[in-house]
Amino acid sequence: MSDTQTALKQTPLHATHLGHKARMVPFGGWDMPVEYSGITDEHMAVRTRAGLFDVSHMGEIEIAGADALAAVQKISSNDAARLAIGQIHYSALTTPAGTFVDDLLVYRLADDHFLLVVNASNIEKDYAWIRGQVAEFADAPAVNTSNRYALLALQGPAALEVLQTLTSVPLAEMKYYWFATGEVAGVRVTISRTGYTGEDGFEVFVPPAQAAHVWQAMLRAGEAANVIPAGLGARDTLRLEASMRLFGNDMDETTTVLEAGLGWIVGWKKDAFNGAEVLRAQKAAGADRTLVGLEMVDRAIARHGYPVMIDGEALGTVTSGTQTPFLKKAIGMAYVPAAMAEPDRQIHVDVRGRLAAARIVPMPFYKRPRS
C-alpha cells in the first residue's frame, strides 16, 4: 500500500489540492483529487456556473521538423493537413488494426510543429509507440514535453467571463477548438477553447512553477460567480453526460475507431495511415458491434463491465455508467451488436446478478444550450 503510494506522481498543484481538503485517489499513476465539495455539487457548478480542474496529469508529446505533418498523418486517424495554425482537433492514435493506442487532441502550433495531448496513464506507452512509428521520417523528432506544462481547465457557462478578467486575449473571438498564446494573471500561457465536460470552457497550459499562482487567480476571479474546484469524479460524470468517450473504459486497443462511433475523426480522404485499410473495409462492410447510449428503466446503475442482455442472451458489455447529477438519470454506454443498436430497443443490464431493464437511447445524453 505505502509502496504504491510513494510511487504516485504529483502535479504541481498537489499541495493546493491538499489545502482545499480534496479527497485524493490514485489515477493513471498520479495522486489526483477525485472530489472537493462532492461530485454532485461540482458537476452542477460546471453545468450552471463554472468549475476549475487540474488536468496536469495529461501528457504532451511534440513533433516538430520538416516531416512533422507526414508523421502526424501516419500515426493519427484524423486529417491533420486540414488544421490551420492555431487550430485543434480530436483524433485517435491508431494501431494497424484500426484500434486505439489512445485518443488525443492534436494542436497545430506551426506548419511543421504539432502538440499532441494524450491520456495520463498512456504517456509512456504513447511516447514509445510514436517514436517507433516516426523513426522512418528523416526530420520528425518526437519529444515528451509533459513536464513542461501544468494544465488547468476552467469549464462552464461563466468560464469566458471569469477568464477574461485575467487576460487580454479576446476570448469571445476564439472559436471552439482553437487556441492562442497570451498572458493569464501575468503568466505566459497557451489558452485553448476546449474541454471534456460538454460545456463552453478553456484549457490553459501553464509553466509548472506558476501553476498554483494561476489556479489561485482563477478561483479569486471566479469568486463572485461561485466558481469552485472540481475533481476527477465530476469530470467523469460530466464527460459521460456529454457522451465523450474515456480511453480504457469506452475504447482501447481491442476496439476500432468506427466501433466506438467515431467515424468523424477518420480522415477518409487522406493517404495511408495506421489502420486505414481495416477502417475502410469496416466502413464498407459495416462494423459488427457499435457503442450505444443506454438509459436505465429499472432503478439500478449500470457500471463498467456489466453484461448487456438482449432477448435473453448476453450480447454486449457496459463500458461506462453512472447516475448523472444534472439529468438525474442512470445512463451509460455499451457495446452491442450493430444489428441491434437502434434507439428504443429494450435491453437488460446484468447488475450483479439481477436483470435490470434499460433501453438504447441516442447520444449525446446532454447537449448544452447554445446562444
Add this chain to the structure above:
Amino acid sequence: MYPADLKYTKDHEWIRTTGDTADVGITDYAQQQLGDVVFVELPQVGRVLAQGEVFGTIESVKAVSELFSPVAGEVVAINDALTSAPEQVNSDPHGSWIIRVRPSSPGDLAALLDAAAYTQQVG
C-alpha cells in the same frame, strides 16, 4: 461524532437496539468515503440474515458498496424513504436506518465495537 448508544462493525455499519428489534445503517465515515449516495438496494422484509451476510448494496456516483448485517436475524422492516431520497444517508447517516432486524443471537451484539473503539478504528 459517533453516538454512544450505537454499536459499530469494522465494515462501517451501525446498529441501534430498541426493545427486541434493531435498526441498521452506515456510519458517517462510510458515507464520507462513498460520497454522494444515489441508490440503496434493499432486501425483502422477512429475509433471514446470518451475521456478516450481505443484505443490500449502496451506490454513490462513483462506487458500489455492499452492506453487511451486523447481527443474525430477520428483516422486519426496510426504510422505503431511501428509495426516493437516498441522499439522506449523506445528510444524516446515524439517523437514516436502512433495515430493521429482529436479532436472533444476543451474543452477536456483544462482539461489536462501541463508539470509542470505532472512533479509534476510523481515526
